[in-house]
Amino acid sequence: NAGVMQNPRHLVRRRGQEARLRCSPMKGHSHVYWYRQLPEEGLKFMVYLQKENIIDESGMPKERFSAEFPKEGPSILRIQQVVRGDSAAYFCASSLSGAEAFFGQGTRLTVV
Amino acid sequence: GIQVEQSPPDLILQEGANSTLRCNFSDSVNNLQWFHQNPWGQLINLFYIPSGTKQNGRLSATTVATERYSLLYISSSQTTDSGVYFCAVGTGGSYIPTFGRGTSLIVHP
Numbered sequence: 001n002a003g004v005m006q007n008p009r010h011l012v013r014r015r016g017q018e019a020r021l022r023c024s025p026m027k028g029h030s031h032v033y034w035y036r037q038l039p040e041e042g043l044k045f046m047v048y049l050q051k052e053n054i055i056d057e058s059g060m061p062k063e064r065f066s067a068e069f070p071k072e073g074p075s076i077l078r079i080q081q082v083v084r085g086d087s088a089a090y091f092c093a094s095s096l097s098g099a100e101a102f103f104g105q106g107t108r109l110t111v112v
Numbered sequence: 113g114i115q116v117e118q119s120p121p122d123l124i125l126q127e128g129a130n131s132t133l134r135c136n137f138s139d140s141v142n143n144l145q146w147f148h149q150n151p152w153g154q155l156i157n158l159f160y161i162p163s164g165t166k167q168n169g170r171l172s173a174t175t176v177a178t179e180r181y182s183l184l185y186i187s188s189s190q191t192t193d194s195g196v197y198f199c200a201v202g203t204g205g206s207y208i209p210t211f212g213r214g215t216s217l218i219v220h221p
Contacts, residue, residue: 035211043211056208095207098207099143100145101145103155103157106153108153
């Protein structure tokens with residue numbers, strides 16, 4: 001059973017470009033979470049999704065950030081018009097029933 | 113929202129030493145996990161332990177939910193134990209893991 005898969009592992013974008021981060025949950029998992037981690041800090045919650053629904057987006061910046069988890073395919077975290085402050089590690093997690101969460105290896109976004 | 117405090121923030125050990133990491137939380141929880149983030153950044157599940165005691169090899173964990181804390185014990189530490197240990201908790205109907213700031217552990221050979 002494959003774990004949570006995130007891609008790309010590393011992403012470099014110029015200021016003003018768009019970043020798309022993908023997350024394929026573990027097989028059978030319908031709950032997906034996105035987190036952001038800055039250097040030397042803990043993980044900050046961004047958004048919680050179930051298939052085709054956003055359950056809680058209280059940690060998501062109001063502008064430029066969006067997330068989706070379509071019926072088919074991976075969950076996508078989209079950052080439009082990236083700025084240097086968006087540089088961070090973005091982690092995705094999935095769970096079977098909203099209990100134990102399993103994390104992917106993260107996407108390291110660098111904005112130059 | 114719920115507050116999660118981990119202590120100590122930093123810990124340096126010699127190989128073979130034992131240690132106890134603590135996680136305090138400000139409200140009742142119905143989910144609690146311990147993770148190890150290795151030096152490559154990968155988050156590894158250690159325990160899912162909303163209550164009670166569990167053991168896995170040299171690691172064990174205890175959560176006393178009524179007193180709002182959890183402990184992670186590492187015995188006979190090895191250099192590969194180095195990294196950051198996070199506690200994450202959830203409360204209410206939907207489990208959205210809320211993380212503490214972590215304990216950074218360095219084990220010297």
